[in-house]
Amino acid sequence: MSVSNPLIESDPPNRTHHEQENLSLTASVTNDISPLMSLQGVGFKVSGRVLSKTESMAGNSGESGSEPHKRRFSGWLSGARSTKAASAAYSQDAAQKILLSDISLQILPHEKISVIGPNGAGKSTLMKLILGLIQPTSGQISLHPELELGYVPQKFSVPAILPLRVEDLLAQTKKRLSDKEQAFLYDRLSVIPLLKKQVVHLSGGETQRILLTRSLLSKPNLLILDEPMQGLDPESERWLYEFIDDLPPFLQCAMVVVSHDLHWVMRGSRRVICLNKHICCEGQPSDLGVSQEFKKLFGHQYEQPYIHKPHECRHDGPHAH
Amino acid sequence: MLIEWLDIIAPAWVAGSLLALLSAPLGCLVLWRRMSFFADALAHGTLFGVALAALWQLPFAIGIALVSVMVVISLLWLEDDRLPSDAILAVVSVSMLCLGLLTLTHLTQMQANVLGYLFGNLLEVSWSDLPVLSLCVAVGIAFLTYIWRPQVILATHADLAQVSGINATRQRLFFMGVLAGFCALALQAVGSLLISGLLILPALTARLWAHSPKQMVVYALILAQLAVTAGVWGSVLLDIQTGLAIVLGLALVFFASFVVSRAT
Numbered sequence: 188m189s190v191s192n193p194l195i196e197s198d199p200p201n202r203t204h205h206e207q208e209n210l211s212l213t214a215s216v217t218n219d220i221s222p223l224m225s226l227q228g229v230g231f232k233v234s235g236r237v238l239s240k241t242e243s244m245a246g247n248s249g250e251s252g253s254e255p256h257k258r259r260f261s262g263w264l265s266g267a268r269s270t271k272a273a274s275a276a277y278s279q280d281a282a283q284k285i286l287l288s289d290i291s292l293q294i295l296p297h298e299k300i301s302v303i304g305p306n307g308a309g310k311s312t313l314m315k316l317i318l319g320l321i322q323p324t325s326g327q328i329s330l331h332p333e334l335e336l337g338y339v340p341q342k343f344s345v346p347a348i349l350p351l352r353v354e355d356l357l358a359q360t361k362k363r364l365s366d367k368e369q370a371f372l373y374d375r376l377s378v379i380p381l382l383k384k385q386v387v388h389l390s391g392g393e394t395q396r397i398l399l400t401r402s403l404l405s406k407p408n409l410l411i412l413d414e415p416m417q418g419l420d421p422e423s424e425r426w427l428y429e430f431i432d433d434l435p436p437f438l439q440c441a442m443v444v445v446s447h448d449l450h451w452v453m454r455g456s457r458r459v460i461c462l463n464k465h466i467c468c469e470g471q472p473s474d475l476g477v478s479q480e481f482k483k484l485f486g487h488q489y490e491q492p493y494i495h496k497p498h499e500c501r502h503d504g505p506h507a508h
Numbered sequence: 509m510l511i512e513w514l515d516i517i518a519p520a521w522v523a524g525s526l527l528a529l530l531s532a533p534l535g536c537l538v539l540w541r542r543m544s545f546f547a548d549a550l551a552h553g554t555l556f557g558v559a560l561a562a563l564w565q566l567p568f569a570i571g572i573a574l575v576s577v578m579v580v581i582s583l584l585w586l587e588d589d590r591l592p593s594d595a596i597l598a599v600v601s602v603s604m605l606c607l608g609l610l611t612l613t614h615l616t617q618m619q620a621n622v623l624g625y626l627f628g629n630l631l632e633v634s635w636s637d638l639p640v641l642s643l644c645v646a647v648g649i650a651f652l653t654y655i656w657r658p659q660v661i662l663a664t665h666a667d668l669a670q671v672s673g674i675n676a677t678r679q680r681l682f683f684m685g686v687l688a689g690f691c692a693l694a695l696q697a698v699g700s701l702l703i704s705g706l707l708i709l710p711a712l713t714a715r716l717w718a719h720s721p722k723q724m725v726v727y728a729l730i731l732a733q734l735a736v737t738a739g740v741w742g743s744v745l746l747d748i749q750t751g752l753a754i755v756l757g758l759a760l761v762f763f764a765s766f767v768v769s770r771a772t
Contacts, residue, residue, distance in 0.1 A: 318671050338671045345664055349540045350718045359661045360672065385719070405672070 222293040223334050223409050223441055224317060229290040229326035231312050234283050286312045288465050290326070294409060298441045301452040304462035310445045311341075313462060314413055317443065335363075337407030337440070339398045341414045345386045353389070353397055354382040363406035368437050375430070376400050392423030399430070403438055412444045416451070424448075513744060516631055520750065521740045523633040526645045527690075527697050527706070528732035533652055533725050534690055535711035535732075537683065540663035540721075544708055545594050546583075547687055549601035551703035553579045554691040555625055556608035563615050568692065576688040579604065605700065628699035628751030630740065644693055648686055655682045660721060698751035706751075709758035710735065716769045731761060 287309040294300065294317075304310050315321045316328065318338055345351045357378075364372065373379055376396045381389065389397065395415060402410060412431075416424050428451055431442070446452050452459055453472040460469040538547045553575040561571025579600055586596050613622055621629070633641075658679050662669040670676055694703045714727035739754030746753070 318667070320667055320670055336671050338668060340665065340667055343665060346540065346542065348542075348715060349660075349663055350715065350720055350724055351664060352720050355721055356664065359657075359664065401668075 220295065221331060222295050223331045224294045225329045226290050226292050226316070226323075227327050227329075229287065229316060229323040229328060230285065231287040231309070231316060231321065232283050232285040232324050285464065287316070288325075290316075290466060292460065292466065292469075294441055294443065296408060296441055297439055298458060300441075300443045300458045300460060302443060302445045302460045302462055303447070303449065303452055304467075308463045310462055311413070314411055314443070314445060317409075318411055334409060335405060335407045337402035337405060337410040339395070339402050339410070339412045339415055341417060341445075343394060343398055347387060351386045352382070353378070353384055353386055356386050356397060357382075357401055357404060360401050360404045362404050364404055364437070368435075369404065371435060372400060372403055372438070375435070391418045392420060392426070395419060395423065395427060399427075406438070407440050409441045409443070412442065412446075414445050414447065416446060416448050517740055517744055519633045519635045519638060520630045521737065522638055523641055524630055524697055524736035524740055524750075524754065525733055526638075526641055527694055528710075528736045529729065530645050530648045530652070530690055531694065531706050532710050532714075532728035532732045533649075533656075534686065535707040535709075536714070536721070536725050536728055537652075537656075537659055537663070538687070538707055539711050539715070540660065541683065542663075543683075543687075544704065545597040545601070546684075547691075547707055548704040549579055549583075549597050549604065550576060550684070550687055551691045551694075551700055552601050552605040552608060554688070554695050554703070555700035556604045556611065557692075558625070558695060559608045559611035559615070563611055572688055572692045575604065576684065580684065608700065623749065624699065625695065626699045626701050627749040628695075628697050628702065628754075630697045630750035630754075631743065633696070641693065644689070648689055648693075651682070651686050655679060655686070659683060698754055699749075702751045702755045705755040705758060706732070709755065709762055713758070713762045713765045716765050731758070735761065 290313065302310055302313065312321070316323055318336060345356075362369065376399065378396065378400050381393055381397060384393075386394070386397070399415075415427060415431075419427065431444070434440070444452075457471060458469065459472055461467045538544055554572055557572035557575035558568050559571070560566070560574065561568045564571075582600055583596065586599070608625075609622065612625060623629075624632075658669065658674045661672070661674060662676060662679055666676060690707070691703050694706060698706045710728040710731040711724065713731055714724045718724035718727055735754050735758045738757045739750055742748070742757065743750040743753040
């Protein structure tokens, strides 16, 4: 197929929708080993007053209307979520804050990547960069021309004024699965009993299933899952692990999962990226070991011994950069 | 006697019904996209736009377009962490209203018609006005159909919409455009003060009964149509401004619906 892509400027991705029915996107990308996405020296910083993570989490699901005074018009106009990249600078606090620096990574077709890191590490920022919701302030992101993104957000709620049913939500996505594939997916995810329900009445686990269905209907070749286990009961968690680990062949795609769940991270993913405003370490779970610094960063959630192999990275408690 | 009345009422009723056709789906979108305050600001801005156009001898459309742009620019400029955005909208809204009234009453020859601009004078619509109105409403509905799907997706979850390739800024501008156009059309029917009522009340009432977005639009259409009919007849029989009658009718229906929905 095509040769690996020349690095392009980090303009918003120019999506061309391939309408040919017989072109299976995943199959065509399998024959082509060029990366789906390539980040080179990507950084992201903001100027002006930046909301701390707890502030920004206080009501930002899509365009949260519950606290309208927190929305700013410049962000409102562009519809972007508030990481303050587009907002006006404030005279009293014009310091620059670096959220991410020097991120270089490639995402190959069918790779399963986990991204872990402490709070404030920039995981959400990295996801937004990958999804094209924000543009890097330094470095470049290049995209495969046939990249189809799928996204399951961490927080999702439909405004209560919109009486959206599950089937309306699913109809919002461009369906690229065949009828048979869709039927299989609906069955596997137990979607059919939920179709007529109001999205706002779904439980946490049901919402996750529906969001996953929505993202898979468009047959993405790169699926981003932002803390998919958060807020799920153990039964739903187990169910979600099993599903992600065992995707049917027509749904095979690259996945980037942000997770705090180290058990699944170490078991289910092929590649782990440890993020703390930059990439501290990455590698296969079997290569990663345990160290005092790792325990300090991530707590004692993970019992197996972890031998950390620092290469260029110095771990002196919280990183000072 | 009734026949004479019908000659006045009929074109007014048709005009009102045409507007209801556009206001119902648009009102649903305004609510879903949480832009009720903005619609109000634009409605008052329309008054100012018409006044400016009259003052400078320009077509009304130019005046309205000018003021709409002014509203958007001022909203972008008036950002301050200490000030909530809905309050800023109130400032812009009220300023537009005052400027519009001032221009209208003191700087043009239209003093006599101030009440008409505030509350509408639908009964002054004649048969000859209807073809243009129908065309405008048709264009509005066609455009609304074109942007409907991305607008609903944006209302559901902005990030998901953006990831699937929807250009949020462009859609926002499209939406504001059709809203400004509607405000221009509705200015004569219900007047600047009541445009947001005509937009929002049918959709809000419909929400009490709807179980899907499509149902909400359909119910809003029915309610708006009923309100226009009752309002036109009511204004003739009770001798009140048509716009007042229509929107008051809508408000009464909303309160009644609310009580009924609580009881059931």
